[in-house]
Structure formats: structure tokens, C-alpha cells
Amino acid sequence: MSKPRPLQEPLLPPGDEKQLHDFLEGERALLELRCCEPKALSQLIHDLAHPMSPSLEQAIARCLASRELEFAAAETLLPSMMHRFGLEPGACRQDPAIHSLRTVCSACPKVAACWLALRHQASQEECREFCPNAEALETLKPPPRDE
Numbered sequence: 001m002s003k004p005r006p007l008q009e010p011l012l013p014p015g016d017e018k019q020l021h022d023f024l025e026g027e028r029a030l031l032e033l034r035c036c037e038p039k040a041l042s043q044l045i046h047d048l049a050h051p052m053s054p055s056l057e058q059a060i061a062r063c064l065a066s067r068e069l070e071f072a073a074a075e076t077l078l079p080s081m082m083h084r085f086g087l088e089p090g091a092c093r094q095d096p097a098i099h100s101l102r103t104v105c106s107a108c109p110k111v112a113a114c115w116l117a118l119r120h121q122a123s124q125e126e127c128r129e130f131c132p133n134a135e136a137l138e139t140l141k142p143p144p145r146d147e
Contacts, residue, residue, distance in 0.1 A: 022054070022055040022058075023055070023058075023059075025053070025055040025056075026053070026054075026055030026056045026057070026058050026059030026060075027059050029053070029055070029056045029059065030056060030059040030060060030063065034069075041069075042070075044060070045060060045064075045069065045071060045076070045115075046071075046075070046076045048076065048077075048080055048115070048118050048119050049119075057116070057119070060115075061112040061113075061115060061116050062112070064111050064112040064115055065111065065112035065113075067111075071111070072106070073105050073106055073108060073111045073114070073115075074101075074102040074103075074105040074106045076115075077105060077111070077114050077115060077118060078101060078102060078105045078133075080118045081105075081114070081118065081127060081131060081133065081137065082137060084118075084122070084123070084124045084127050085124055085127075085134070085137040085138060085140075085141060086124075086141050087137060087140055087141060092140060095140065097136060097140060100136065101133050101136055101137070104132050104133050104136075105133060108131075108132055108133075110130045110131070110132070113130050114127075114130065114131065117130070
């Protein structure tokens, strides 16, 4: 039997090792939260301003994209998106259009991109590129007041 030779080259290029490490770190943290602290995970997901590691943030975004986590997008994302478009969510509560906005938001295929964008304080212009409610939100915006 011959002795195994040591590997001459790493299995992955250095950049890929870091990416794999970050991926696994995020997945591990998310798994621990899902199993041991589901309430804490829910609070993390719904608090768009709460700091978290980039690896955990990406793991959560992947789960949101594949709809693996319970997440009411309209409850968390729509009010923040409304602020981006210059609307006050409380003032729009009685508007009949709010039901349509909530329905579209809840079924949005871009929920992960939206969650990440709002966590990172994306501008109205950036949000307009992916938000299916952008046009409707712009029509709800009150006209500028003449002073």
C-alpha cells in the first residue's frame, strides 16, 4: 500500500474558503435560532434596524426568498417601504388602497431583496427598481404643499 500524498493545492481557492466559511457560519447561527430561540429569530427578522452579522443576514434572506420562514412581509416591510415613498403608514390606514398594497406585498417574490434593501436603508429610487407596489405608493403620496 502506498502512502497518501499530501494535497499540493487547496481544495478551494482562498476566496471560496472564506465564502464557504461565511455561508456555514450564517446557516449554523440560523439553525440554532430556529431550533432553540424561534421568538428571538422572529424579533430579529421583524426589526429591520437590529444589527446582525452579514453571514446571518444572508442566511435569513435565503430563507425568506424560499419562504422557509414564517414572515408577514406586509406587517414588517410595507410600513418601512411607505416611509421610503414619503407616506405615513398610520395616515394611510383608512385608505381603501391599503388592502391592495398589503396583498401585493404579502405575495411579493422579491421579499428577501426588499428585506435586505430596507435593512440597509436603500433609497426610494433603489426600492422603486424591485418593489411591485412602487407605482401605487407614488400615487398615494400627497401633493406638495404650496407655502
